[in-house]
Amino acid sequence: MREFSLPARYTVPTEGGLPKLLAANAARHPHTAVIARQRGGTWEDLTATEFLADVESVARGLLRSGVQPGDRVGLLSRTRYEWTLFDFAIWTVGAVTVPVYESSSPEQIAWNLGDSGAIAVVVETSAQLAVVESLRERLPRLTRRWCVEPDSGPGAVALLTAAGAPISDQRLAAATATVTPDSPATIVYTSGTTGRPRGCVLSHRAFLATCGNVVAALGPLFRTGESSVLLFLPLAHVFARMVQVAALLAPIRLGLVPSVAQLTDDLASFRPTIVLGVPRVFEKVYNSARATAASGGRGKIFDRAAETAAAYSRAQDTPGGPGLGLRLRHRVFDRLVYRKLRAVLGGRATHAISGGAPLGERLGHFYRGIGFTVLEGYGLTESCAPTSFNPWDAPRIGTVGRPLPGTTIRIAEDDEILLRGEHLFTEYWNDPAATAEVLRDGWFHTGDLGRLDEAGYLTVTGRSKEIxxxxxxxxxxxxxxxxxxxxxxxxxxxxxxxxxxxxxxxxxxxxxxxxxxxxxxxxxxxxxxxxxxxxxxxxxxxxxxxxxxxxxxxxxxxxxxxxxxxxxxxxxxxxxxxxxxxxxxxxxxxxxxxxxxxxxx
The missing domain is CATH 3.30.300.30 (ANL, C-terminal domain)
Structure with a gap:
């Protein structure tokens, strides 16, 4: 049995929760752009002060509509500005967000909203609203429904902003004051790779501990006023949600787009300094670049450049580093190939954060070799996304990095990965038996298998249920x-x-x-x-x-x-x-x- 931990680099406040991040940003960085939304093909920045005002306006409308502290509110939409706006507005009134994937079937929507006991839901489109309406008999508690982009009439933001105008600052502050670090922030339903999804309850403490320590450990990547991240993964997934909160905790400029359909154009226009993705995104970028090179008669050049990039990356992990010949080849291919690939990724990004599944050494070495280091991490919904990640200045490719500061990773006798820390979920909603099955003796039993090296770098070797x-x-x-x-x-x-x-x-x-x-x-x-x-x-x-x-x-x-x-x-x-x-x-x-x-x- 081996275990490893790192001391916390961020202390969770003793009072309040996630809504306090916005007030703190408005006080410290009132004129700094913290979030960007697309309007007519261009990016429109909102300062910390402007975003706080938007959130509070919608929060007043939620209060006026009868949403109370502790109520669950569904959020069914693609990744967009309004997703983040409503997430923080729900938290501001002390309620609990229940994210629903916009691709969910009616049965999945009914399960998430019904099992959580949601009393309200925000959807993106009229088509989604029609699906929710068709489930009305199965969801008797769901009495409030709003649509961000209805086919006709004002949208959810305008309706709630107008409705909430009479709500006083004192009443809003009283609702926000009900939030403590241990209040539930969200119920995230797991993806259901092995059966019906379970509602994973994550507290404000879990998000603050996770994001505070991520920002502290990756400090050079989260420079206020300089850094930016483009979020295109679904915010219903905890990985994207963590990045949303981390960006606003730092704060850095956060851009939101609904999908990867126009990713190349979005990267070129937003020009992020950090790219967030899952392995399939990075695989697609690599394969598309290789296919394009092959169609232009440059396939062999690309393959040699890829081999050189991987060799250069591996040599960086040796005492002597890359030799003269390798450095010269690398310099040539940087002019011919690597610069173009970095330009596809926006031209400014030097690092990416990858999670959700194993990236693999092949792609890890390729990307670091072209000057774009992918920091692979590991986590689960139950750990509020990352429970380990590679240091920005000392990544070990092939591993998923070291523990999140303030957490402990233990490898049990049977090689199962066990976790302990403030970042963990509190329970599975309405399922005490399932909770007791994985939370035992103060440890979360992940079901994943792995090993730790002497420096605390974790390698995931498999999932016990997938073996x-x-x-x-x-x-x-x-x-x-x-x-x-x-x-x-x-x-x-x-x-x-x-x-x-x-x-x-x-x-x-x-x-x-x-x-x-x-x-x-x-x-x-x-x-x-x-x-x-x-x-x-x-x-x-x-x-x-x-x-x-x-x-x-x-x-x-x-x-x-x-x-x-x-x-x-x-x-x-x-x-x-x-x-x-x-x-x-x-x-x-x-x-x-x-x-x-x-x-x-």
């Missing part, structure tokens, strides 16, 4: 193989299978961005997609990707057979969570026939 046990009794961690197989440009997604089977197999999907370019290289442009997926040359290329991945594991753990699927794993198909994690049980159920075919059954 496959073959018919021969061999334990297999899918993530190791999946990351390496996805390294091939032709592979979009990969899921390793083999539970109770005689050997390990894999389901693969093909990257449609790269497939046409590959077909052209192979002189196969006359074939349609279905014919390409079944072509011996493509199967041989994928077989090589699998062979290279198998080099990282023992023969008993290696993939012996794979099957190419005609479609993709997507959130719309139900195979990915909104944070882009595989729903393994859903994939296994939907593709049971294909899995059986791998084993001749």
């Amino acid at each position: 496959l046990v073959t018919a021969g009794g061999k334990n297999v961690a899918p993530a190791v193989l999946e990351d390496r197989i996805r390294a091939h440009a032709l592979v979009a997604e990969c899921m390793v299978v083999g539970e109770g089977r005689p050997f390990v197999g894999a389901l693969l999907t093909v990257d449609d961005d790269f497939l046409p370019r590959w077909a052209e290289e192979q002189s196969l442009t006359g074939l349609d997609r279905a014919e390409l997926l079944d072509h011996p040359a493509l199967l041989a290329a994928l077989d090589e990707a699998v062979r290279q991945a198998n080099e990282a594991v023992s023969r008993a753990e290696s993939v012996r057979a794979f099957r190419v699927l005609p479609g993709h794993f997507t959130e719309e198909s139900g195979h990915l969570t909104p944070s882009l994690k595989l729903k393994r049980h859903v994939v296994a159920k939907d593709f049971a026939t294909e899995i059986d075919a791998l084993y001749g059954t």
Whole structure:
């Protein structure tokens, strides 16, 4: 058993909660831009004073409508300025935010709002409002509904601002004063990778402890008046939510966009100094750049540049550092390739923060080698996002960093990762049995497996619920193989299978961005997609990707057979969570026939 902790670098105030951040910013930095919203294709900055005024105006409207301290209020919207506005307004009246993914099905919406006992909900569109209205009989407590962008009439912000005008400063202050560090701030429903979501209750203390220590530990990345972060991940996910709060705690300029659809344009116009993402975003940037280079006849140059970047990054971890020859090659490729890639990421960012799933050493070394260090971290909804992250000045690629200051990580005898600290959730809403199952003896039992090195850097080796046990009794961690197989440009997604089977197999999907370019290289442009997926040359290329991945594991753990699927794993198909994690049980159920075919059954 090994454990490691770092002393806290931020002290949670003894009174109040998250609403005090806005008042503190208005007092210390009244004219500093703290948040930016898109209006007509341009960015409009709001100062700390202006944002506080907006929040208090909406909060008055919530009070006038009957929202009381402790009430739960649903928030169903894409990431946008109004999401953050309503989140802080709900907190300002002492209520509890219940985020709902805008992609949620009616059944999921009904569960989140019904299980939490929400009395009100804010939605983004009239279509979402219609869905909520259709659930009225199932949600008798939900008596207040507002829409940010209705098809006609004033939106939620205008309605609540007008309604709240008679509410006095004293009444608003009295509601805010009910908030203590230990008051619940939000009920975040887990993504449901293994079943029906559970409501994870996170307190104001959890957010303040997490974000205060993140900002303190990553100080050079959170410079007030200089730094900025562009948030495009869904704010219903705790990772994005943590960044929202951290940006306003620092404070630094926070930009909000609804999706990754126009990410390149948004990065170019906002020019953040920090980029936030999940591994699939960074994989997509890499694969798209490689595909573009290949289509322009520069594929070999890109591949050599990528190899040089990775070698340069690895050499930085050696006593002597990069040698002269490597430095010269790196300098040449910086002019030819790396500068263009950094420009795609906005041109100012030197660091990114990645979470939600393992990034993998391959991409970690590539990005650091081009001058854009991705700081990988690890956490769960129950730990208010990060419970560990790599230091900005001493990252160890392949690990998820050191513990959040003020927290302790312990590796149990069976290699399970255990956590302790102020950043942890308090309970699963309406589920004391599930709470007692994971909160034992003062420790949160994560269900993840890992190891700590002497310096306290954590490596996650697998999730106990995801470990496959073959018919021969061999334990297999899918993530190791999946990351390496996805390294091939032709592979979009990969899921390793083999539970109770005689050997390990894999389901693969093909990257449609790269497939046409590959077909052209192979002189196969006359074939349609279905014919390409079944072509011996493509199967041989994928077989090589699998062979290279198998080099990282023992023969008993290696993939012996794979099957190419005609479609993709997507959130719309139900195979990915909104944070882009595989729903393994859903994939296994939907593709049971294909899995059986791998084993001749």
